[in-house]
Amino acid sequence: MKRRSLWSWIVLxxxxxxxxxxxxxxxxxxMKMRRGVYSLDAYWAVLGDPRFQATFLYSVVMxxxxxxxxxxxVVPTAYWVRLKLPRxxxxxxxxxxxxxVIPAIVIVFGYIRLYNTSxxxxxxxxxxxxxxxxxxxxxxxxxxxxxxxVDTGLRTIDVATLTEAAESLGAGWxxxxxxxxxxxVLVAVLSGAFLTFAIVIGEFTMAALLNRPAFGPYxxxxxxxxxxxxxxxxxxxFAITWICMGLIQxxxxxxxxxxxx
Amino acid sequence: xxxxxxPAEAGAAAPARRSARVSFAxxxxxxxxxxxxxxxxxxxxxxxxxxxxxxxxxxxxxxxxHLFQPSILSAYWISIRISVASALLGCVAGxxxxxxxxxxxxxxxxxxxxxxFSGVASNFAGVPLAFAFLATFGRLGLVTVLLRDWFxxxxxxxxxxxxxxxxxxxxxxxxQIPLMVLIVTPAIDGLKREWREAAVILGASTPxxxxxxxxxxxxxxxxxxxxxxFANAFGAVATAFALTGSSLSIVPILLFAQIRGDVLQDPHLxxxxxxxxxxxxxIANGIYIVTRSRAERWIK
Numbered sequence: 001m002k003r004r005s006l007w008s009w010i011v012l013x014x015x016x017x018x019x020x021x022x023x024x025x026x027x028x029x030x031m032k033m034r035r036g037v038y039s040l041d042a043y044w045a046v047l048g049d050p051r052f053q054a055t056f057l058y059s060v061v062m063x064x065x066x067x068x069x070x071x072x073x074v075v076p077t078a079y080w081v082r083l084k085l086p087r088x089x090x091x092x093x094x095x096x097x098x099x100x101v102i103p104a105i106v107i108v109f110g111y112i113r114l115y116n117t118s119x120x121x122x123x124x125x126x127x128x129x130x131x132x133x134x135x136x137x138x139x140x141x142x143x144x145x146x147x148x149x150v151d152t153g154l155r156t157i158d159v160a161t162l163t164e165a166a167e168s169l170g171a172g173w174x175x176x177x178x179x180x181x182x183x184x185v186l187v188a189v190l191s192g193a194f195l196t197f198a199i200v201i202g203e204f205t206m207a208a209l210l211n212r213p214a215f216g217p218y219x220x221x222x223x224x225x226x227x228x229x230x231x232x233x234x235x236x237x238f239a240i241t242w243i244c245m246g247l248i249q250x251x252x253x254x255x256x257x258x259x260x261x
Numbered sequence: 262x263x264x265x266x267x268p269a270e271a272g273a274a275a276p277a278r279r280s281a282r283v284s285f286a287x288x289x290x291x292x293x294x295x296x297x298x299x300x301x302x303x304x305x306x307x308x309x310x311x312x313x314x315x316x317x318x319x320x321x322x323x324x325x326x327h328l329f330q331p332s333i334l335s336a337y338w339i340s341i342r343i344s345v346a347s348a349l350l351g352c353v354a355g356x357x358x359x360x361x362x363x364x365x366x367x368x369x370x371x372x373x374x375x376x377x378f379s380g381v382a383s384n385f386a387g388v389p390l391a392f393a394f395l396a397t398f399g400r401l402g403l404v405t406v407l408l409r410d411w412f413x414x415x416x417x418x419x420x421x422x423x424x425x426x427x428x429x430x431x432x433x434x435x436x437q438i439p440l441m442v443l444i445v446t447p448a449i450d451g452l453k454r455e456w457r458e459a460a461v462i463l464g465a466s467t468p469x470x471x472x473x474x475x476x477x478x479x480x481x482x483x484x485x486x487x488x489x490x491f492a493n494a495f496g497a498v499a500t501a502f503a504l505t506g507s508s509l510s511i512v513p514i515l516l517f518a519q520i521r522g523d524v525l526q527d528p529h530l531x532x533x534x535x536x537x538x539x540x541x542x543x544i545a546n547g548i549y550i551v552t553r554s555r556a557e558r559w560i561k
Contacts, residue, residue, distance in 0.1 A: 004365060005365060005367065007361075008361035008366060011358055011361040012358070012361055012367065015358050018354075021403065022396075022397040022435065023393065024403060025397030025398075025404060026370070028396070028403050029401075029402070052439070058561035064473050074293075076292075077290055080286075080289035080290060081290065084286040084289060090281065095301070097546075098297075098302075099301065099541055100306075100489075100546065101492065102305050102539055102542070104496065104498070105516055105535075106305060106308055106514055106516075106538055106539055108520075109299065109520055110305055110308050111304050113304070113307050113308070113311065114303065114304050136296070137300065139300070141295075143301075163443040178312055189456065195384070195542040198384050199384065202389060203387070203499075204285045204499035204503070205499055205517070208517075209521070216388055218315050219389065220502065220503050223395075223503050224506065224548045230395070230396075231395075233389060234393045234396070236382075237385075237388075237389035238385060240390060242381055244384075245380050246377075
């Protein structure tokens with residue numbers, strides 16, 4: 001038994017080295033912009049860059065739009081499949097897993113061919129159309145995570161009884177969704193939403209190929225032209241991912257508490 | 262009790278009765294299906310069909326056959342090598358970490374942080390990850406400099422380069438290992454105590470227990486996760502692009518350049534390139550799905 005824990009500690013120390021060193025290296029490098037001393041110059045340079053502010057804001061807006069579209073699409077579908085079409089579940093689940101099989105670059109390649117200016121639906125012809133296309137593309141990327149989160153949330157509640165109860169009190173379809181189902185799966189929806197945010201905020205491939213001024217392509221541009229700023233941006237991006245995961249943990253824990261009470 | 266049963270019965274019976282009366286229930290998934298068709302399935306089919314068409318729209322195998330030229334074959338070969346190497350190392354390292362956390366007698370409180378960090382790191386891919394590894398293992402990176410100044414080891418003189426096969430594999434491991442940890446920890450948790458005790462009573466040593474009991478049970482999970490990690494690495498564009506620009510010719514970068522119109526003249530060759538990616542990641546994910554259903558027989 002002693003030997004087993006020694007062996008576990010060795011594994012853990014190696015893991016901490018592998019995962020810790022790049023983080024340490026990035027933080028270290030990001031503070032070396034001024035010669036000889038540690039400073040936050042690179043961070044100020046990044047945060048003061050108007051293109052940083054513009055692209056970051058753009059990606060935040062895209063992430064929020066993606067979350068809204070994703071929730072509107074996934075929650076009613078997952079609910080309906082559980083309630084009325086259980087036989088369709090494997091089909092829907094299979095479709096939601098497809099974005100893990102088909103690389104994002106292939107999907108966006110298809111978009112460019114299918115929705116270009118000379119097609120039946122010329123979405124890429126205008127900035128607004130391309131933004132809409134990018135939102136839907138991000139919804140596709142987030143689909144596996146969002147669907148899984150919501151479906152797991154629905155599993156823990158008795159969908160049929162809740163619906164019947166609400167309907168017998170005179171609730172319509174929208175009331176059932178908005179005031180009964182959504183509050184009950186709110187934690188699952190929030191988990192999916194934060195994960196979506198983490199995925200969308202730094203996404204590169206789709207935004208770059210659709211030529212939109214998003215945060216991901218900006219990161220790549222800075223990386224190709226600057227020395228210290230990329231490291232500062234990596235630290236910021238890592239912090240955002242941490243915050244998203246932290247929020248997921250937080251809402252999950254809060255739910256456990258309220259359930260126990 | 263009878264009063265409690267009645268509403269539940271009503272709840273169970275009512276939807277069945279209603280769907281028998283009006284069978285328009287399928288209308289509820291029309292928006293989802295329309296979305297999936299328009300923004301997932303049709304765009305992909307467009308690429309797949311395009312791979313078998315020539316400029317005039319006639320059926321042809323020429324595009325797919327054009328893949329078999331040295332520059333593209335070598336791109337596929339290096340992509341496959343990176344994906345296999347990072348998936349294999351990711352599986353092995355992730356397995357050891359998961360085993361340490363699950364059955365390794367570590368303090369219980371350590372499990373939570375390890376799993377949370379795995380969730381973070383498995384989602385920390387793309388451009389920022391490339392920056393982090395450049396700042397660490399680049400020519401002026403922390404580890405490179407420390408190894409040189411403290412130990413006199415110059416990893417770049419030894420043939421290491423962050424912009425190469427080994428560098429890219431090392432970088433991909435940062436999201437591959439955590440993904441493995443997330444998937445395999447529940448599987449190792451599912452190994453029952455009784456199995457180990459039974460093996461020990463029958464005189465099995467620890468290596469024998471692992472070789473003859475635990476690994477055969479975990480095998481489908483391990484193989485499936487390997488396939489998943491392979492697909493994960495194979496489709497990754499952003500990390501590689503930010504790390505190497507277009508200096509390392511792997512399939513996603515070749516396709517990226519092709520879509521931007523830089524490299525290949527023939528757009529239909531781009532379709533064929535993409536088709537190759539779909540086929541490879543499709544096979545890998547097919548293995549994952551099949552093995553996962555097998556794995557669930559034992560681990561509940």
